[in-house]
Amino acid sequence: MEFIRKFYYGDIPEDKSGAAATGKSSGHDWPLWEVFIRSKNGLEHKHAGSLHAADAQMAIENARDVYTRRMEGVSIWVVESRFITATNPEEAGELYEPAVDKIYRHPTFYNLPDEVNYM
Amino acid sequence: MSSIINYTLHLADNALILGQRNSEWCGHGPVLEQDIAITNISLDLIGQARSFYQYAAALIGDGATEDSLAYLRTEREFNNCLLVEQPNGDWAQTLLRQFFFSSYQFYLYRYLLNHPDTRIAAIAEKSLKEVSYHLRWSSEWVIRLGDGTDESHRRLKAALDELWSYTGELFLPAGYEKDLGIDVASLEVDWSKKVKDIFDEANLAVPGNVFMQTGGKSGMHSEHLGHLLTELQYMQRTFPGCEW
Numbered sequence: 001m002e003f004i005r006k007f008y009y010g011d012i013p014e015d016k017s018g019a020a021a022t023g024k025s026s027g028h029d030w031p032l033w034e035v036f037i038r039s040k041n042g043l044e045h046k047h048a049g050s051l052h053a054a055d056a057q058m059a060i061e062n063a064r065d066v067y068t069r070r071m072e073g074v075s076i077w078v079v080e081s082r083f084i085t086a087t088n089p090e091e092a093g094e095l096y097e098p099a100v101d102k103i104y105r106h107p108t109f110y111n112l113p114d115e116v117n118y119m
Numbered sequence: 120m121s122s123i124i125n126y127t128l129h130l131a132d133n134a135l136i137l138g139q140r141n142s143e144w145c146g147h148g149p150v151l152e153q154d155i156a157i158t159n160i161s162l163d164l165i166g167q168a169r170s171f172y173q174y175a176a177a178l179i180g181d182g183a184t185e186d187s188l189a190y191l192r193t194e195r196e197f198n199n200c201l202l203v204e205q206p207n208g209d210w211a212q213t214l215l216r217q218f219f220f221s222s223y224q225f226y227l228y229r230y231l232l233n234h235p236d237t238r239i240a241a242i243a244e245k246s247l248k249e250v251s252y253h254l255r256w257s258s259e260w261v262i263r264l265g266d267g268t269d270e271s272h273r274r275l276k277a278a279l280d281e282l283w284s285y286t287g288e289l290f291l292p293a294g295y296e297k298d299l300g301i302d303v304a305s306l307e308v309d310w311s312k313k314v315k316d317i318f319d320e321a322n323l324a325v326p327g328n329v330f331m332q333t334g335g336k337s338g339m340h341s342e343h344l345g346h347l348l349t350e351l352q353y354m355q356r357t358f359p360g361c362e363w
Binding site: 030051052053054057058061062065066069 | 150151152153155156159255256259263
């Protein structure tokens, strides 16, 4: 029995991954890229979506055209999706469910002094 | 009409006609992302055209508007160069046309930053950022196709054979350019160097001396412009004054 199997983003079967598998349904064989956009200076880059491109430069430009046309960003990161290691949806139970009944991990049982605003 | 009006219309027509041509790709781009890229460029160009038409309309007065200038002039009244009205052909032809024109526009707008007419200089300054991106985008595509597969190289070479003879006109001053002292011939050195640099990377040879087509800038167009205007102006011709 296989206990540990390393999954990559594109490896997860299409019906389970929720994302299009690289180059199958898209009609061409350009790799898939993940796009991260920083909406303004000081904020972090957030995942905006994914797109196809032949190389990193094209991915940046496609991301610029697809995701920042309405002034959504000031900085773009792209990374080829195959370089992202992802969890397997089938392992969701053992990975995430053990945390469900451990509400004591949320720091909600402290009485905060009024002076500490917005914690 | 005065030279400044004719020249402003020339700048506007160049941008409008190429914007209209590129917009024909909308929904038909080779991939979704490039469909968006080429139509973004369309919108940039149509935006530039609007700025120039608004200025031209103000100069003309007499009830002229940006819309009347775009939608109600006839073929012979358009001052755009022949290059921008050429058909899209395949993707290689479209992006090579974009590369030739964007590199021309880049050096032209940079030159116009110092133009004594402050309105033209201001539009050039605003547009230069957009054009810099168009030039970068189209340059990379020329390299990608020229240095790509046998087929992409063959298509790009065919596009070059089709379009090269329309590039000479860009650097031959029309009457209104001479009147205003717009030295377009001086842009050719930088333009040629840019083309040579990109072609070197794309494994493409710059053609030698060939016969160059002229006439568009003074209203003598190829057969393609009439068809384009028929589509562009259809609504206003059929339903005069219609708005939506």
